[in-house]
Amino acid sequence: MIALEVDAIDVHYGDFQALWGVSVRVEPGGTLAIIGANGAGKSTLLGAIAGSRPLTRGSISFDGRDVSKLPAHARVALGITLVPEGRRLFPSLTVEENLTVGAFRRREGPWSLNRVYELLPIVANLRQRRANQLSGGEQQAVAIGRALMNNPSLLLLDEVSLGLAPVIVQSLYAILPDVSAEGTTVLLVEQDVGQALAAADRVQCLLEGRVTLEGDAKDLDRDSIRAAYFGV
Amino acid sequence: MVWVNAVVQGLMLGGLYALFACGLSLMFGVMRTVNLPHGDLSVVAAYGSLALVDALGWSPFTTLLIVIPGMAIVGFLLQRLVLDRALGVSALAPLLATFGLSIALQNLLLQIDSPDARILPIGSFGIGSWHISSQLSIGWFPLLTLGVAIVVLLAIELFLQRARLGTAMRATRDDAATAQLMGIDARKMYALAAMLALATVGIAGVFLGMRTTFTPTSGSDYLIFAFEAVVIGGIGSVRGTLAGGLVLGVAQTVGAQINAADPILIGHLVFLAVLVLRPRGLFRSSALA
Numbered sequence: 001m002i003a004l005e006v007d008a009i010d011v012h013y014g015d016f017q018a019l020w021g022v023s024v025r026v027e028p029g030g031t032l033a034i035i036g037a038n039g040a041g042k043s044t045l046l047g048a049i050a051g052s053r054p055l056t057r058g059s060i061s062f063d064g065r066d067v068s069k070l071p072a073h074a075r076v077a078l079g080i081t082l083v084p085e086g087r088r089l090f091p092s093l094t095v096e097e098n099l100t101v102g103a104f105r106r107r108e109g110p111w112s113l114n115r116v117y118e119l120l121p122i123v124a125n126l127r128q129r130r131a132n133q134l135s136g137g138e139q140q141a142v143a144i145g146r147a148l149m150n151n152p153s154l155l156l157l158d159e160v161s162l163g164l165a166p167v168i169v170q171s172l173y174a175i176l177p178d179v180s181a182e183g184t185t186v187l188l189v190e191q192d193v194g195q196a197l198a199a200a201d202r203v204q205c206l207l208e209g210r211v212t213l214e215g216d217a218k219d220l221d222r223d224s225i226r227a228a229y230f231g232v
Numbered sequence: 233m234v235w236v237n238a239v240v241q242g243l244m245l246g247g248l249y250a251l252f253a254c255g256l257s258l259m260f261g262v263m264r265t266v267n268l269p270h271g272d273l274s275v276v277a278a279y280g281s282l283a284l285v286d287a288l289g290w291s292p293f294t295t296l297l298i299v300i301p302g303m304a305i306v307g308f309l310l311q312r313l314v315l316d317r318a319l320g321v322s323a324l325a326p327l328l329a330t331f332g333l334s335i336a337l338q339n340l341l342l343q344i345d346s347p348d349a350r351i352l353p354i355g356s357f358g359i360g361s362w363h364i365s366s367q368l369s370i371g372w373f374p375l376l377t378l379g380v381a382i383v384v385l386l387a388i389e390l391f392l393q394r395a396r397l398g399t400a401m402r403a404t405r406d407d408a409a410t411a412q413l414m415g416i417d418a419r420k421m422y423a424l425a426a427m428l429a430l431a432t433v434g435i436a437g438v439f440l441g442m443r444t445t446f447t448p449t450s451g452s453d454y455l456i457f458a459f460e461a462v463v464i465g466g467i468g469s470v471r472g473t474l475a476g477g478l479v480l481g482v483a484q485t486v487g488a489q490i491n492a493a494d495p496i497l498i499g500h501l502v503f504l505a506v507l508v509l510r511p512r513g514l515f516r517s518s519a520l521a
Contacts, residue, residue, distance in 0.1 A: 050413060051412075052409065052412070052413065071412070071417075072412040072413055073412045073413075073414075073415050073416055073417045073418075076412075076413065076414060076415030077415055081413075082413050084410060084413060088407060088410040088413075090402070090403045090406040090407060090410070090411075091406055091407075092402065092405075092406055093399070093402060093403060093406065097399050097402075097403075098403075100396070100399060101399055101400060101403045101411070101414050101416070102414055104396070104400055104414050104415045104416050105415035146414070150414070150415065
């Protein structure tokens with residue numbers, strides 16, 4: 001049984017090819033980390049799965065259904081939810097309004113405003129604050145809460161650690177077991193290899209748009225990761 | 233008492249301006265597009281109402297039952313056939329497209345009707361008033377216009393602030409690409425905003441036609457007042473537009489007291505003063521700010 005199957009996709013930005021025949025498989029409830037250097041194509045891959053990047057070749061299926069042609073908003077209705085790089089909160093909306101927008105599709109599931117506030121107490125204290133008045137860590141917490149409000153069956157996390165202090169990154173990653181416990185499949189993109197290995201059960205490494213390494217997080221040794229990460 | 237009367241009349245005139253500016257404000261607030269045929273579309277609504285009055289013998293008020301949904305459909309078509317194609321092209325494309333549409337509409341109305349001035353007949357209700365003193369009287373129709381303006385603008389503000397779709401509309405305005413990642417179809421939000429906006433244009437057009445005469449080209453004359461109301465209130469804020477319309481109306485009637493020859497001038501001066509002193513508008517803390 002496979003929750004997400006990305007089958008040999010190519011993605012282009014104009015003439016530039018960002019992904020070359022990339023394949024990804026994640027089992028239901030599993031957590032896969034995509035690691036790689038800047039510009040390796042990690043965010044592009046998440047964008048392709050979420051529907052904001054068109055494919056030039058290959059296909060993506062989710063729960064056995066081909067979603068390659070569906071627009072982003074229709075994929076959200078199926079439970080594919082992206083926490084975008086740079087948080088991308090709605091700046092003029094309050095924190096609580098940002099969360100309710102996350103629930104726009106009204107999918108059934110375990111997550112509600114109260115559950116999100118319970119999981120992320122820092123967000124509960126900010127509910128009437130405008131999103132453009134938050135610190136980076138607060139914004140990231142709200143962005144994750146907003147995605148949970150869709151009751152995702154596949155949660156895509158793009159560079160949660162970007163620009164945040166290590167202690168904040170750790171507190172955000174600490175909630176992932178609670179999310180997985182609800183049966184949610186997680187696909188996360190990280191530059192921080194240590195964080196990725198700790199959070200995921202499977203790891204794939206991208207280098208210049210190609211998969212260079214794949215394996216169980218606990219089996220991979222530092223040297224082979226370094227080789228795959230830098231291509232040396 | 234003369235001044236009190238000027239302010240009271242100004243508030244009621246301002247109600248009409250606010251009602252008229254509402255659609256412009258909403259479309260700019262959600263789509264970041266200036267809808268240049270805004271004034272012409274309100275004249276189209278007035279002619280539509282007149283056609284129904286002539287054909288069916290209805291009161292202009294009754295024709296709102298047809299004009300409002302009719303204009304909402306026009307808004308949907310405007311969004312899907314014109315704006316949606318122009319929005320992605322460049323910042324200038326929607327302006328050019330709507331400018332062309334404005335000219336086309338004026339000439340179409342000239343072809344169908346004539347350059348003669350028309351008015352929507354409302355009989356004695358149009359001239360009836362409530363005399364408070366020898367120098368202060370409140371016309372029933374202007375008072376009704378003000379009431380309708382307040383109800384319409386506050387209802388739209390409430391929708392944007394509280395309703396699920398209103399919040400989604402503000403999210404789309406903030407960041408359409410991210411809104412799609414939340415499951416919101418941005419095109420549908422734009423179409424809904426255009427329908428709402430044009431529904432208010434329909435109301436404004438009929439009220440304008442009942443208050444004063446109109447010709448196929450009078451739309452662009454009113455467009456400047458709508459712009460001024462929107463800018464004075466703060467671009468993109470519907471609540472601000474209500475206040476902006478009232479400020480503009482009062483400026484014009486008080487201006488008429490000061491210099492009867494050119495009341496509009498004082499309105500323009502207030503508008504310019506706001507642009508210079510508070511370029512983001514007087515009331516910018518609101519929904520679509």
